[in-house]
Amino acid sequence: MSKYKELRLNTPELVIKEGVKEVIFTTISCMCDNKGCLRFKKIKNDEFKLDGIGFSILNWQMKYPQHEIEWKADEGNWGEVIKMINTGTSTIASVISR
Numbered sequence: 780m781s782k783y784k785e786l787r788l789n790t791p792e793l794v795i796k797e798g799v800k801e802v803i804f805t806t807i808s809c810m811c812d813n814k815g816c817l818r819f820k821k822i823k824n825d826e827f828k829l830d831g832i833g834f835s836i837l838n839w840q841m842k843y844p845q846h847e848i849e850w851k852a853d854e855g856n857w858g859e860v861i862k863m864i865n866t867g868t869s870t871i872a873s874v875i876s877r
Contacts, residue, residue, distance in 0.1 A: 782812045806869035827852035841867035
């Protein structure tokens with residue numbers, strides 16, 4: 780069984796600290812279980828900016844535009860952010876936050 784399918788069947792518990800400055804999600808793609816990272820980092824005005832750490836956000840093929848995902852992060856609604864990310868061709872394997 781692929782790691783992607785395993786994660787879809789057994790979603791890991793993802794915990795994000797309160798008042799974070801940065802959140803990095805490690806993702807596993809449905810294509811050959813390739814790993815990727817999505818980083819949310821606070822910029823001016825306490826807003827989060829989503830970054831693919833060297834890759835285009837479009838590679839994840841999420842069903843939501845980048846700005847909508849960033850707005851949910853700005854609200855601190857990480858549960859919705861996770862759901863939005865998981866609508867694409869990758870699923871979240873783990874998260875770190877600071």
